[in-house]
Amino acid sequence: xxxxxxxxxxxxxxxxxxxxxxxxxxxxxxxxxxxxxxxxxxxxxxxxxxxxxxxxxxxxxxxxxxxxxxxxxxxxxxxxxxxxxxxxxxxxxxxxxxxxxxxxxxxxxxxxxxxxxxxxxxxxxxxxxxxxxxxxxxxxxxxxxxxxxxxxxxxxxxxxxxxxxxxxxxxxxxxxxxxxx
Numbered sequence: 001x002x003x004x005x006x007x008x009x010x011x012x013x014x015x016x017x018x019x020x021x022x023x024x025x026x027x028x029x030x031x032x033x034x035x036x037x038x039x040x041x042x043x044x045x046x047x048x049x050x051x052x053x054x055x056x057x058x059x060x061x062x063x064x065x066x067x068x069x070x071x072x073x074x075x076x077x078x079x080x081x082x083x084x085x086x087x088x089x090x091x092x093x094x095x096x097x098x099x100x101x102x103x104x105x106x107x108x109x110x111x112x113x114x115x116x117x118x119x120x121x122x123x124x125x126x127x128x129x130x131x132x133x134x135x136x137x138x139x140x141x142x143x144x145x146x147x148x149x150x151x152x153x154x155x156x157x158x159x160x161x162x163x164x165x166x167x168x169x170x171x172x173x174x175x176x177x178x179x180x181x
Contacts, residue, residue, distance in 0.1 A: 009120070016089050016118040017043075020131060023093045024106055024114065033109055041072045042115025042134045049083065049132040050117035057125050059083045065134065075142045080105040080135040085121065085128050092131050111135040 025035040049062045061081055062068065069076055082102045086092040096102035105111075113136045121128035 013118050013120070016129060016131075017116040019089045020093060020116045020118065020133070021114065023089070024116075024133070027097065027106055031107055033107060034112070036111060036114040036135070039113035039115055039136065039138065041069070041074055042113055042136055043117065044115065045069065045072070046115040046117030046132040046134040047119070048117070049081070049134070050119040050130045053083060053085070053132070054119040054121050054125065054130045057121065057123055059085050059130065062132070062134075069136070074136065075139040076136050077139065077143070078108075078110055078135075078137040080108065080111065082106070082131075082133040082135075084131045085125065086131075087128060089118070089129070089131065092129070096133075105133070105135055108135065110137045113138045 021036075021038060028035055045062070045065070045068050048068075052062075053059050061083060065079055065081055069079055082096055082105050084092040084095060084102075086095065096106060115134040115136075117132040117134075119130050120126075121130060
């Protein structure tokens with residue numbers, strides 16, 4: 001692809017991402033929710049996932065979403081992802097809203113940030129776009145460590161003890177052609 005064509009394609013994809021971002025915040029405003037802030041690391045994760053889906057020609061969730069966010073140095077308490085493929089941003093957005101799990105991600109009041117990735121399909125998916133939304137409840141600083149309590153541990157042989165993890169990952173995926181819209 002010639003540099004001019006590549007630049008035009010990238011500009012169009014960024015415009016699709018901006019449109020998707022605006023549609024999400026419009027729905028949130030209509031539901032009396034705070035807008036999501038565009039976040040560069042979440043955007044990079046979303047773009048990588050959209051590109052991976054386009055390369056495979058199918059939608060699927062990022063199995064490493066939490067690890068990717070951690071590796072990038074984000075401090076988060078909740079992450080979510082919507083993935084979809086369709087002819088345009090508006091069609092995919094409408095399909096997300098028609099799906100309870102995707103709508104829940106879009107309207108989750110805990111989220112404060114989002115990254116949007118849009119990549120064109122190729123091969124059998126030529127003419128389609130792949131979309132990934134990565135939602136997050138991000139913290140400005142790492143959460144405080146719990147206070148240490150002085151105690152004498154009681155040995156308990158042959159017992160496996162698990163801990164609670166205060167981090168959740170919520171997923172949703174959609175193919176508008178399969179959704180009832």
